Amino acid sequence: MKFSIVLAALAAVASAAPTKDSSSAGKIQKRAPVFTAKTFDELSISGGTAGTAKEDALKKLSGLPTDLTQVDKADITFLNNVNKIANQAERGAYNTKIAETTPGEDALALQRAKIQNKVLKLTATVMQLQAQQAQGQNVTAKLEEETKKLNKNIADDQANKGKTATSLKFNASTDNPTASDVPKDDALAKKAGDVVDASVKAAGGGTAGAAKTAPKPKKTANKVVEAAPADAVEDEE
16 A cells, blocks of 8 residues: 555656647657756755655656656666765765764754655655656566665654754765765664664654664565666665
């Protein structure tokens, strides 16, 4: 049911896009890309208070055509690059800052912002996979997996509704995500996760910290995304 709800919400955002242009002869014209290059800071939905990350992410990424078979290749690449730079921000900004923060409310506020960032990243990923699926690629298993992650992080964000989230800036752009690449650091992620756990415990064990930061064991999917290497979705917790 949650899987269907997320797909319906994303479809509603797509339906807000203008209909495709036609010539006087009735021939379909090639649709121009919807998205243009954006920096991470321009795309970020983190900060303020938690609770509306789902809506904020959909607003940031609105405009795709209702007919996903018509999504331009450049827009699929853009969504994949949103995934990449948001993932880099988790590693290079949020994990680093949380790991060096004393357990307490400051760490929890950073974690809430990280969850908001996850919602943005995973929304982009699900939209990318939906378009690839509509265009004939076998991504069903990956789409289900990423939608499950998205639902979890949306729930974590909503569980913290109204609580402060501290955003961080990160120097990255969708037009050159490799320039801001941050290697995966499991030790740093675990340290950040430990800080969040200690912060939640100090706060009484409530939902203030929500999802842990430490990475999860990798699972072997029974299907793979059939896409060009540039469009491969980066997995992170």
